[in-house]
Amino acid sequence: MAGEFEFIEWLRARQRRGGVVRVAAGDDLAVLDWPAGELLVVGVDQVLDGVHFDSRVHSPEAIGAKVMNRNLSDCAAMACWPVAAVVAAALPRGAGVEYAKGLYAGMAEAGRVFDCEIVGGDTGSWDGRLALSVTIMGKSAGVPPVTRSGARVGDGIYVTGRLGGSIGGRHMTFVPRVREARELATKYRVTAMIDLSDGLSRDLGHVCRQSGVGAVISAGSVPVHAGVTLEGALNDGEDYELLFTSPDRVEDPLVTLVGMVTEGDEIWLQTKDQRVRLRARGWEHGL
């Protein structure tokens, strides 16, 4: 039977040693030489069939790339550099070894763009749908991690790229802003940062709540993707662009000033002739 162990052997053969990896996947756990003095920045993010992708439409390579890129985007949001990842895959029974290899190839290729190696994993099959989770480990590498809680009154609120309409395709094909985040955090004082996964309205809410501040967004300044409404740019989610705050005047062709950090705990949207409450209408899963 083409099974789990064949797949593990295939994985082992593809594994790169060296760098921080002392013992790679295939033992009970992987062993990494974590660089002395480097903070370990760690988190997990999963994708689920019917929620984050559609297995009838998307290839295993594209699904694998998406889950890895979501995790790399979390690294970007902390301005940290990705180092290694481990993977848990729950495969529908009968999906087959080739399908598993496709998922892995998608993840591995996305990771290697930023020198992030898959060092371990757990693959199982079940009478259920495809669920894929990646845990990513990153290092600070000279740039202190940027949290969500450092925004200060008077800081400018900036975003990278253009927002909205990601569900039309970009949610599967985006390139995480790892390098851009590190460049910005090196060149400017970045006081808080988050990647836009739930939508600007909701993600800015996270930053404001965790920083104890309010905000005003200038409706006319929000960079909107062609064919998308302002409403979509504020709420669609899955942009995987960066939102950050800084007391500096950030001048970068990729970056747009969209608002200001204010006192209080409310977020306002300023249009030409009125100011309305910007309510979080981004993505929230019910449990």
Next chain:
Amino acid sequence: MAGEFEFIEWLRARQRRGGVVRVAAGDDLAVLDWPAGELLVVGVDQVLDGVHFDSRVHSPEAIGAKVMNRNLSDCAAMACWPVAAVVAAALPRGAGVEYAKGLYAGMAEAGRVFDCEIVGGDTGSWDGRLALSVTIMGKSAGVPPVTRSGARVGDGIYVTGRLGGSIGGRHMTFVPRVREARELATKYRVTAMIDLSDGLSRDLGHVCRQSGVGAVISAGSVPVHAGVTLEGALNDGEDYELLFTSPDRVEDPLVTLVGMVTEGDEIWLQTKDQRVRLRARGWEHGL
């Protein structure tokens, strides 16, 4: 709607700071002060409804405990000390926040037995069954990690506890051998180690293949749980006991000598009057 963010706030309130945790769950990623000179030992292990537990029978607390304990058992198999964990949970839509809290409480309580904190996670709901994965990070803490690949010809093969029949209940309630592993690896030369999750016949196969050796097991020496056949003790799996090899004579009331490491690449079962090939009949998921 009782949702993801309420649950995240509940998690944040329960989070302990201090120790290695600089920034805990609730930001894009957690930030840990990894101790200088400590290896980072890392892996992931998942449990799936209908495969590793039955959500109609088992409580969320018991399911949470099992997935954490499986990961702690992987730490035990490396003789390393668990430090921190992150969790990905895919919940059936409508499971509710209380159910999620039960899973988390089960995981957190099992982890705290060994001072292992949950520092981050991703919780989502979907039109699918319950899938729960834990990534565990451990440190060597003075005991070099014990891999599967160090068994040498002439080493004794030892197991802890008694084997077989775990499916009757112990697979949900076992206590991982974290402390015992570290004691053994401190007191004796432990050349290879694995935790018995797939069954002795298969797990010993992993050790032999990765060490480039063969083995002979003495049928009469295998410690069998009451009411379980030798066949069950060799193949049932989910014992979560330790199997290890050592050139030392290990004298410990918990530990039984069950065989010897030999040349070659075959594993034999020696009974009173014959020697038969011990074929791997433990647990392998088809993909």
